[in-house]
Amino acid sequence: MPEPRETRLSGAFEAYRTLTLDAVVPAGPDAVRRTVRRRQRRRVATVAVVVAVAVAAPVAAWAALGRQSTPAPVTSPAPTTSPAPTGSPSAGPSAPPSAPTGRIERAELLAATIDLPSWSAGAGCRTRGVRLVDRAGGGDVVLSNAAYAYGDVDGDGVPEPVAVLRCLRGAGPYPEQVVAFDRDAAGAPVALGRVFRSDPRRPEWLVAFDARPDGAVRVEVTDRAPTDDTEPDASHRQTRTYRWTDGGFTQTGGPTAFPVEPSPPASTSPSGPTPVSPLFTVTTTPVVYGPPDADGWRRGTTTVTYTNLGPTRLTDVRVTLPDPGEDIHEHTLLDGCPTAAQRPGVFHCYPGPLDPGEQATVGLHFMRRTTGADHKLAVSVERGGDAAAVPGTTTRASIPVTFQ
Missing domain, CATH: 1.10.287 (Helix Hairpins)
Known part of the structure; x- marks a missing residue:
């Protein structure tokens, strides 16, 4: 060719x-x-x-193109498609929504998983990946509904939520802390910092708090745990002010500690001197009698919770229940009480050793045939074991009794 x-x-x-x-x-x-x-x-x-x-x-x-191979047969060019009309919608993905900004609402905190500041020593409460709940029974850490406020604590123009968190590990009195929250770079709620936490070893407990318009947080604390349905008087309360400074909350006003009371004179009793502060905190749940069963008995239960506030391990703790009268104590039904003793006019439960700061609970069961007016039963926690109570170690509490 x-x-x-x-x-x-x-x-x-x-x-x-x-x-x-x-x-x-x-x-x-x-x-x-x-x-x-x-x-x-x-x-x-x-x-x-x-x-x-x-x-x-x-x-x-x-x-x-520098190719040496035999060229491929010539084919007719494929028909081209017309360009999309100007102004037609784009087929590409839409832009992602922007990160949340502005004030953090309570619902956002309850929906988030948050790392929390540390609790007091021995509390046994979680700090990593915690899901807050708004009522007892749904989780370990409750976000208080009443103790909840907003304040621009970091001065960025957006008010941050400040709230009391309560750890429900074990039983009350529960560890508490006041925590402020903010958003991270992605807009998710995070713990900004801890303002205050309860600590039975100091001892210090939270009474109330409020977030001020100028960004300060005021906390009222006490060195006396409520016992026997009474609150500590004003001489055992302090108001302290905290501000966000250099990446943390720092106390800027009020006393930093409670004054140390003078020790009483040495006792001649072999049991030792009487402590100035209570050795235990004690709380109870109400006994609520339901309707009569097939045998005509109404039944109810209380949980007695106590904490060792002392610096040493206690091996002679006992829970004492005086004769409850018409409210018959079912001493064969005991929770958290491996050994017990029934004596004239009193019942003793020996729950076992208790470390410093440790909490424990005892469940007491009652029964009665008749209804009556709402009333209270007495209970106490003390040192003594099988011997006489150690003077100054008894903490008394009341058990409310009601009827359905």
């Missing part, structure tokens, strides 16, 4: 001769036949030129 360039020139000269000879050859049958044959040859030459050009184009393209 001739080279493409030669084919194109040969076809051009042939076409020129044809045009020239047609002008000088005389007319007649022979002339007509010769003209037809030349025109046929001219059409063949023209087709050869077109084919040569069509083949030469892909060959030149492959040569320009």
Whole structure:
């Protein structure tokens, strides 16, 4: 097959001769036949030129790319689609929503999983990945509904929530702390910092708090745990002020500690001196009598919770229940009391050793046949074991009794 360039020139000269000879050859049958044959040859030459050009184009393209292999057969180009009309909606993904900003609502805190500041030593409460709850029974840490306020504690123009958290591990009195919350870079709620926490070893307990418009947080604390349904008087309360400074809350006002009371004179009793502060905190739950059962008895239960506030391990703790009268104590049903003793007019439960700061509970069951007015039963926690109570170690509490 001739080279493409030669084919194109040969076809051009042939076409020129044809045009020239047609002008000088005389007319007649022979002339007509010769003209037809030349025109046929001219059409063949023209087709050869077109084919040569069509083949030469892909060959030149492959040569320009430096390929040595045989070119692929030429195919017709695929039809192109028309561009989308101007202003048509984009098919791409929409932009992600922006991170939450502004004030953190209570519902956001309850829906978040948060790392919390540490609790007091021995509390046994979780700090990592905690899901706050708004009522007891749903989780370990309750976000208080009443002790909840807003204040711009970090001065960024957005008020932060400040709230009391209560750990429900074991039983009350429960560890508490006042915590401020903020948003992280992604907009999620996080604990900004702890303002105050209860600590039975100091001892210090939370009474109340409020967030001030200027960003300060005021906390009222006491060194006397409530016992026997009474609150510590004003001489055992302090108001302290805290502010967010250098990445943490710092006390900026009020006393930093309770004064140390003078020790009493040494006792001649073999039991030792009487402690100035209570050795135990004691709380109880109400006994609620339900309707009579098939035998005519109404039944109810209380949980007595106590904490060792002293610095040493106690091995002679006992829970004492005086004769409850018409409220018969079912001494065969005891929770958290491995050994017990019934004596005239009193019942003793010996729950076992108690470490400093440790909490323990005892469940007491009661029964009675008659209804009556709401009233209270007495209970106490003290040192003594099987011997007489150690003077100054008894903490008394009341058990409310009601009827359905």
